[in-house]
Amino acid sequence: MSVLVFVEINKGRVKKASLECVNYAAKIAQLTSSSVVVFVNNADASQLEEIGKAGASKILAVKNDKVGTDSVYTTAAIEQAVKAENAKTIVFAFDLTGKSVAPRLSAKLKAGMVAGATDYPVVNGNSFEVKKNVFSGKASALYSINSDIKIISLLPNSFPITLGSNAASVVDFNVDLGSVTSKIIVKEVKSNASDGMVPLTEAELVVSAGRGLKGPENWGIIEELAKSLNATTACSRPVSDMHWRPHHEHVGQTGFAIRPNLYIAIGISGAIQHLAGVNGSKTIVVINNDKEAPFFKSADYGIVGDAFSIVPKLTEAIKKFKANQN
Amino acid sequence: MKILVAISNVPDTTTKIQFSDNDTKFNSAGVTFVINPYDEWYALVRALELKESGAAEKVTIIHVGLADSEATIRKGLAIGADDAVRVDAEGPDSYFVSEQIANYAKANNYDLVMMGKETINYNGSSVGAMVAGLMDLPFVSLATKLDVSGNKAIIEHEIDGGTQVVECEFPMVLSAAKGMAEQRIPNMRGIMASRTKPLAVIPATGSAGLTSIKSYQLNPGRTTCKMLSEDSLDELVNLLHTEAKVI
Numbered sequence: 001m002s003v004l005v006f007v008e009i010n011k012g013r014v015k016k017a018s019l020e021c022v023n024y025a026a027k028i029a030q031l032t033s034s035s036v037v038v039f040v041n042n043a044d045a046s047q048l049e050e051i052g053k054a055g056a057s058k059i060l061a062v063k064n065d066k067v068g069t070d071s072v073y074t075t076a077a078i079e080q081a082v083k084a085e086n087a088k089t090i091v092f093a094f095d096l097t098g099k100s101v102a103p104r105l106s107a108k109l110k111a112g113m114v115a116g117a118t119d120y121p122v123v124n125g126n127s128f129e130v131k132k133n134v135f136s137g138k139a140s141a142l143y144s145i146n147s148d149i150k151i152i153s154l155l156p157n158s159f160p161i162t163l164g165s166n167a168a169s170v171v172d173f174n175v176d177l178g179s180v181t182s183k184i185i186v187k188e189v190k191s192n193a194s195d196g197m198v199p200l201t202e203a204e205l206v207v208s209a210g211r212g213l214k215g216p217e218n219w220g221i222i223e224e225l226a227k228s229l230n231a232t233t234a235c236s237r238p239v240s241d242m243h244w245r246p247h248h249e250h251v252g253q254t255g256f257a258i259r260p261n262l263y264i265a266i267g268i269s270g271a272i273q274h275l276a277g278v279n280g281s282k283t284i285v286v287i288n289n290d291k292e293a294p295f296f297k298s299a300d301y302g303i304v305g306d307a308f309s310i311v312p313k314l315t316e317a318i319k320k321f322k323a324n325q326n
Numbered sequence: 327m328k329i330l331v332a333i334s335n336v337p338d339t340t341t342k343i344q345f346s347d348n349d350t351k352f353n354s355a356g357v358t359f360v361i362n363p364y365d366e367w368y369a370l371v372r373a374l375e376l377k378e379s380g381a382a383e384k385v386t387i388i389h390v391g392l393a394d395s396e397a398t399i400r401k402g403l404a405i406g407a408d409d410a411v412r413v414d415a416e417g418p419d420s421y422f423v424s425e426q427i428a429n430y431a432k433a434n435n436y437d438l439v440m441m442g443k444e445t446i447n448y449n450g451s452s453v454g455a456m457v458a459g460l461m462d463l464p465f466v467s468l469a470t471k472l473d474v475s476g477n478k479a480i481i482e483h484e485i486d487g488g489t490q491v492v493e494c495e496f497p498m499v500l501s502a503a504k505g506m507a508e509q510r511i512p513n514m515r516g517i518m519a520s521r522t523k524p525l526a527v528i529p530a531t532g533s534a535g536l537t538s539i540k541s542y543q544l545n546p547g548r549t550t551c552k553m554l555s556e557d558s559l560d561e562l563v564n565l566l567h568t569e570a571k572v573i
Contacts, residue, residue: 071455099455099467104456106452108459112421112536113420115452133449136446141543186490186491187491190489248488253363255504285566296553297548299548302551317559321560
């Protein structure tokens with residue numbers, strides 16, 4: 001019996017969310033007396049080593065150009081690995097790939113799925129229960145998975161990554177996609193301009209600003225603060241709607257839901273739709289000139305005052321702190 | 327071309343969430359229910375625009391739920407859908423709901439099945455990909471633009487770190503995200519017309535669900551916000567390091 005983990009390589013490195021999944025699967029393997037098998041496509045030696053350190057006992061090294069391009073191919077390939085390894089639990093990251101592949105696999109295998117798990121499963125004989133957030137983070141629900149094969153997609157940044165000294169056995173795994181066809185034809189790919197920042201959905205530190213900044217020309221102080229922390233910049237919905245900032249920076253209910261370790265909100269009032277996208281953040285700092293701003297009720301640290309005066313001073317304070325650390 | 331839009335009936339975003347029966351049921355007393363915003367603003371409205379432009383002949387709403395969700399379905403008809411079908415069952419999970427949608431879409435030859443990127447109650451982002459898997463059809467997630475050219479859809483959608491433009495022959499399934507369309511307020515004529523539009527009620531087919539919810543729990547909110555002054559930013563940085571341990 002095994003716990004199968006789908007691991008992705010992105011921009012030359014093992015996705016952080018994937019390493020979290022390997023750690024998570026190692027815990028499930030303990031609970032279910034099984035072993036951790038990783039499915040990964042086009043990984044190099046150092047990436048395979050890192051996956052081993054995260055807790056894989058065996059790695060199915062796949063080399064197939066169709067895997068990872070379209071959920072039809074990726075799902076069919078993983079289905080073959082599930083059968084070959086007698087996998088009873090399959091773990092994905094609850095990211096864009098996980099959201100299109102895991103449910104498809106669930107349909108194919110008739111395997112019950114919990115999408116966006118936030119904690120380890122509780123296994124007791126035949127009972128298998130997993131917690132996830134519901135109502136946009138306002139509550140959580142404990143799900144029981146009642147099928148023989150179980151699928152969990154893990155909400156990114158739910159657990160810190162630990163790497164040990166374990167080395168996995170690596171085997172070549174040939175997937176046969178000869179009978180699988182996808183009708184989706186990719187015509188064009190556009191990359192978001194990111195200025196070398198960590199993508200928002202993976203970022204541990206996020207500096208976000210709203211209408212309080214008064215105009216796109218004032219974003220320099222936000223970018224400076226983000227740079228001092230090595231954080232990723234984000235924005236509220238009105239800011240993205242007015243095209244002050246690109247759409248891919250928009251966090252909130254209609255934008256991206258994120259849960260970084262630190263979320264600094266500057267000039268954002270904290271409407272419930274915004275909170276729905278950020279309330280999973282570990283620590284929230286709010287800077288706003290309105291002491292009645294609802295966001296202060298959902299923050300850990302707050303400063304009432306003028307962002308144009310506070311933000312540059314905060315950037316200096318962080319630079320000073322970093323300099324002292326070195 | 328015929329479009330099937332799946333809608334979910336969800337508590338309004340501003341709802342104060344409460345549970346009953348020893349925290350095993352969502353307490354719907356006094357709660358305002360609405361069409362799941364992503365299903366409505368993005369999927370349904372874009373489907374209607376395609377019909378208005380002549381690219382689609384018919385837009386049908388499908389909803390899996392009990393009779394108390396009919397007001398929500400009628401609102402979809404008031405916005406402009408031609409007809410609606412309600413699968414008369416309380417869906418225990420995404421798999422069950424997906425099976426109902428897939429079975430109906432297959433039996434009635436819909437070319438395009440679409441819905442929002444996720445529901446705001448269970449946040450699973452699963453139904454679209456499951457429907458596609460059950461029907462063995464292509465699936466495109468997080469579509470931000472959709473056009474139709476002959477028997478093909480041309481779609482722009484979000485991928486990791488960017489966007490992609492794809493083409494896909496019908497039939498297919500897609501989930502819709504911000505950018506597809508703008509919210510529409512139903513007008514009086516639409517509301518009047520919605521009362522007499524066909525709303526079929528059909529029994530559920532297929533299996534029971536594969537998962538069940540044992541209990542709910544409210545997530546603890548933040549209780550106290552530590553207020554600092556503009557002159558104590560060094561202290562804030564220190565707190566982020568020593569107390570919150572995030573930098």
